Amino acid sequence: MFYNSTRNSSIKVTSAEAITQGISAEGGLFVPESIPSISLDEVKKLGGMSYADRAAYVFAKYLTDFTDAEIHYCTDNAYSTKNFETESISELAHLFDGTYMLELWHGPTCAFKDMALQILPYFLTTSAKKINLDKKIVILVATSGDTGKAALEGFKDVEGTQIMVFYPEHGVSPMQKRQMKTQEGGNVGVCALKGNFDDCQNGVKEIFTNEDVKAQLSSGGKMFSSANSINWGRLVPQIVYYISAYADLVRSEEIALGDKINIVVPTGNFGNILAAYYAKHMGIPVNKLICASNINNVLTDFIKTGVYDRNRRFYATCSPSMDILISSNLERLLYLMTGRNDEVIKDWFGKLSSEGKYEVSDDIKQKLAEEFYGGFCDDSETKATISEIYKKYSYTCDTHTAVAVKVYEDYKRETGDTTKTLIASTASPYKFSASVLEAMEGAVSELDEYAMVDRLAELSDIPVPSALADLKTKPERFNDSIEKASMREYVLSHLL
Numbered sequence: 001m002f003y004n005s006t007r008n009s010s011i012k013v014t015s016a017e018a019i020t021q022g023i024s025a026e027g028g029l030f031v032p033e034s035i036p037s038i039s040l041d042e043v044k045k046l047g048g049m050s051y052a053d054r055a056a057y058v059f060a061k062y063l064t065d066f067t068d069a070e071i072h073y074c075t076d077n078a079y080s081t082k083n084f085e086t087e088s089i090s091e092l093a094h095l096f097d098g099t100y101m102l103e104l105w106h107g108p109t110c111a112f113k114d115m116a117l118q119i120l121p122y123f124l125t126t127s128a129k130k131i132n133l134d135k136k137i138v139i140l141v142a143t144s145g146d147t148g149k150a151a152l153e154g155f156k157d158v159e160g161t162q163i164m165v166f167y168p169e170h171g172v173s174p175m176q177k178r179q180m181k182t183q184e185g186g187n188v189g190v191c192a193l194k195g196n197f198d199d200c201q202n203g204v205k206e207i208f209t210n211e212d213v214k215a216q217l218s219s220g221g222k223m224f225s226s227a228n229s230i231n232w233g234r235l236v237p238q239i240v241y242y243i244s245a246y247a248d249l250v251r252s253e254e255i256a257l258g259d260k261i262n263i264v265v266p267t268g269n270f271g272n273i274l275a276a277y278y279a280k281h282m283g284i285p286v287n288k289l290i291c292a293s294n295i296n297n298v299l300t301d302f303i304k305t306g307v308y309d310r311n312r313r314f315y316a317t318c319s320p321s322m323d324i325l326i327s328s329n330l331e332r333l334l335y336l337m338t339g340r341n342d343e344v345i346k347d348w349f350g351k352l353s354s355e356g357k358y359e360v361s362d363d364i365k366q367k368l369a370e371e372f373y374g375g376f377c378d379d380s381e382t383k384a385t386i387s388e389i390y391k392k393y394s395y396t397c398d399t400h401t402a403v404a405v406k407v408y409e410d411y412k413r414e415t416g417d418t419t420k421t422l423i424a425s426t427a428s429p430y431k432f433s434a435s436v437l438e439a440m441e442g443a444v445s446e447l448d449e450y451a452m453v454d455r456l457a458e459l460s461d462i463p464v465p466s467a468l469a470d471l472k473t474k475p476e477r478f479n480d481s482i483e484k485a486s487m488r489e490y491v492l493s494h495l496l
């Protein structure tokens with residue numbers, strides 16, 4: 001299996017090269033040259049395997065330049081109870097009639113990003129070895145809150161790597177901020193940016209592709225790679241859990257082998273839902289992919305109209321990991337939907353960066369409508385949903401997951417579709433205690449963030465994740481906060 005760039009289809013690299021480079025030199029994203037298939041028989045067999053073995057099975061179809069031993073080295077290290085609080089790594093919870101929560105937050109940072117970022121450092125260091133790279137790998141991360149911490153935990157003290165994370169100063173929850181400021185490890189750096197997530201992402205992208213910066217790093221024996229979901233090594237682990245969840249639903253006889261399911265994904269950068277799209281096109285029977293957004297509803301409009309327009313107000317919401325106006329991974333979807341037309345992609349994404357807007361062709365609009373349903377809700381609806389499902393089902397969910405539940409309810413009402421449905425549950429409610437408590441108790445809590453965690457533990461069935469319980473006593477190590485304009489200088493002075 002080789003990988004092409006979305007902006008130059010003639011570029012052809014191995015998975016080890018795609019993973020170490022992160023992004024293609026001309027700014028395109030790497031995609032596998034074809035989508036491998038998985039048969040229903042294979043899916044059924046996966047049901048009898050551990051999560052690590054399921055992952056290895058799927059990876060063998062994508063990372064064909066890795067040996068079996070290399071793949072198992074990665075999966076066994078990443079997906080064990082050393083890093084995850086449950087044996088099955090991801091958990092399925094039956095919420096209500098035909099609706100299942102796919103809990104992806106039992107890892108060390110309590111968000112679904114761990115599913116990919118626990119394994120990415122192993123993919124990266126293994127890839128570097130395979131292509132005889134003698135440079136230290138420098139990871140730059142732009143985060144809307146969860147990626148940054150998950151990447152820091154994944155890379156801390158991994159030999160041959162160094163990591164620096166930028167987050168929007170006022171765009172993350174207090175708990176997320178504490179998690180990053182207290183990060184341990186000798187090869188880590190964390191800095192706040194006076195701007196929003198898109199500013200962080202644009203800044204990182206600019207530094208990443210800047211020839212001058214690259215040359216300076218290279219002479220210091222270092223090179224950039226990316227832990228954002230533009231890196232294929234972030235996406236491929238996410239395909240696994242959709243296949244794995246389908247296998248579990250069959251095994252527990254909730255569905256019959258071959259039955260279609262809907263998948264609902266609370267979406268920001270379009271990485272997680274793109275992984276569901278890949279799972280579908282590999283052969284998992286999927287009816288609709290439901291793309292749920294908060295009030296930053298650029299994707300809802302895009303799915304409905306075919307016009308992507310980021311020229312709009314940016315809102316800070318109670319689901320901050322979805323406060324995004326540029327969904328990078330949409331580029332991969334459109335590349336596939338246009339029949340891998342790199343010229344069209346260059347045109348649209350050129351317009352996105354010059355005018356903030358592009359419109360897709362009519363046949364793409366039709367394909368989008370066939371595969372996806374897009375919906376959104378605001379903060380008050382998000383909180384009302386948390387309260388409602390707590391009262392009705394005694395289930396506590398976080399703000400991002402609640403957006404997905406609300407949009408799914410709208411979808412069901414609109415379409416009358418009764419297909420069984422998997423909802424991606426992307427964070428532990430404890431990570432967003434303030435908003436979750438406010439929703440459950442009907443008033444803004446006066447408690448500090450740790451007392452809130454304790455209060456939530458009294459109300460909810462879900463035990464407090466040990467990683468969050470430990471935060472209280474950890475010293476803060478990183479307090480820098482800078483302007484957008486000084487990002488490049490900051491990176492160079494800290495990394496060279």
Ligand SMILES: *Cc1c(COP(=O)(O)O)cnc(C)c1O
Pocket residue numbers: 111112113146147229266267268269270271272273321322400401426427
């Ligand atoms: C990152 C994140 C999302 C959005 O996922 P994308 O892959 O960016 O679409 C949703 N919920 C939580 C909790 C997240 O951390």
